[in-house]
Amino acid sequence: xxxxxxxxxxxxxxxxxxxxxxxxxxxxxxxxxxxxxxxxxxxxxxxxxxxxxxxxxxxxxxxxxxxxxxxxxxxxxxxxxxxxxxxxxxxxxxxxxxxxxxxxxxxxxxxxxxxxxxxxxxxxxxxxxxxxxxxxxxxxxxxxxxxxxxxxxxxxxxxxxxxxxxxxxxxxxxxxxxxxxxxxxxxxxxxxxxxxxxxxxxxxxxxxxxxxxxxxxxxxxxxxxxxxxxxxxxxxxxxxxxxxxxxxxxxxxxxxxxxxxxxxxxxxxxxxxxxxxxxxxxxxxxxxxxxxxxxxxxxxxxxxxxxxxxxxxxxxxxxxxxxxxxxxxxxxxxxxxxxxxxxxxxxxxx
Numbered sequence: 432x433x434x435x436x437x438x439x440x441x442x443x444x445x446x447x448x449x450x451x452x453x454x455x456x457x458x459x460x461x462x463x464x465x466x467x468x469x470x471x472x473x474x475x476x477x478x479x480x481x482x483x484x485x486x487x488x489x490x491x492x493x494x495x496x497x498x499x500x501x502x503x504x505x506x507x508x509x510x511x512x513x514x515x516x517x518x519x520x521x522x523x524x525x526x527x528x529x530x531x532x533x534x535x536x537x538x539x540x541x542x543x544x545x546x547x548x549x550x551x552x553x554x555x556x557x558x559x560x561x562x563x564x565x566x567x568x569x570x571x572x573x574x575x576x577x578x579x580x581x582x583x584x585x586x587x588x589x590x591x592x593x594x595x596x597x598x599x600x601x602x603x604x605x606x607x608x609x610x611x612x613x614x615x616x617x618x619x620x621x622x623x624x625x626x627x628x629x630x631x632x633x634x635x636x637x638x639x640x641x642x643x644x645x646x647x648x649x650x651x652x653x654x655x656x657x658x659x660x661x662x663x664x665x666x667x668x669x670x671x672x673x674x675x676x677x678x679x680x681x682x683x684x685x686x687x688x689x690x691x692x693x694x695x696x697x698x699x700x701x702x703x704x705x706x707x708x709x710x711x712x713x714x715x716x717x718x719x720x721x722x723x724x725x726x727x728x729x730x731x732x733x734x735x736x737x738x739x740x741x742x743x744x745x746x747x748x749x750x751x752x753x754x755x756x757x758x759x760x761x762x763x764x765x766x767x768x769x770x771x772x773x774x775x776x777x778x779x780x781x
Contacts, residue, residue: 433602433603437631440522440606453485455484455485490680491505506664508650511539513667515609515611517663518653526548530544531578532554532579532581533582540580549577552571560590562592569603578606578609579604582610582613584617586724589719589724589760590721591620597610608633610633613640614722616694617642617701634659635654636654639683705717707776708725708727714727715728715729724760726758729758735779
């Protein structure tokens with residue numbers, strides 16, 4: 432039985448603070464029968480003159496239905512980056528605590544650790560299969576380790592982390608395990624959201640930027656226990672999700688069948704692209720992908736990257752990432768974009 436104790440890892444100043452109470456915390460519904468003179472808003476209605484719902488009840492209600500998960504266990508942020516930053520601020524003591532993350536992985540974990548003055552400890556993945564080296568992960572844990580970050584499917588490797596590996600970490604580690612599922616909609620395995628109520632130290636983050644196609648509105652999602660969400664709601668900015676973002680999220684999420692159909696088209700195109708890449712002479716390895724991108728090893732990543740840019744095609748050069756020497760990351764585009772990429776790759780010279 433995991434001995435996780437949430438109360439013991441909350442920062443003392445966060446425990447002691449009183450959350451800011453906004454005008455819309457008391458009156459969230461803009462009722463036509465009410466006269467609102469409480470928030471120093473402009474009284475002339477233009478659709479956006481009132482402050483937005485600080486807890487985004489309507490967005491969470493739709494997400495709750497889609498994910499079959501309690502709305503009171505959901506927190507929304509201005510992109511996943513704000514959600515992750517709130518976790519650091521709530522649970523990590525600056526210049527004292529540390530966190531562990533697999534590497535290579537999403538670069539913002541380290542940026543946010545540095546921003547919050549938290550020691551960042553990297554644990555290299557196994558090079559053979561890009562899975563966590565559990566012995567190495569556990570060797571880096573000490574009494575000041577507050578969190579472990581696991582991106583699954585992982586960026587830039589593209590592979591989902593096997594459930595048994597995550598279970599070993601979740602069961603043994605007494606701090607928080609953050610599972611970043613930005614790309615989970617493209618994977619065949621189920622989300623860890625289904626396990627949250629069995630493991631109180633698990634936090635799952637997702638986003639509307641990938642499969643849902645709303646990168647431009649910056650909406651990140653956190654799923655966790657009600658107690659963890661309560662702590663984070665205490666410290667989040669009162670109106671962190673603006674009204675336009677909420678309205679657009681509601682519009683798109685209300686037609687979720689369309690999101691699923693678009694996701695399936697991306698997955699189909701990924702298979703086409705993977706097959707085509709096997710015929711490119713300078714592609715040395717195509718790594719398995721559970722995401723909407725493909726990581727490949729080539730003869731010379733810097734050279735091939737520059738050649739593609741000269742042809743008007745921008746991919747991501749991961750040559751400087753841990754374990755990714757001469758690797759390029761290709762996002763799956765539309766059928767037309769993918770065909771243009773394939774034809775261009777075939778023309779590249781030695």
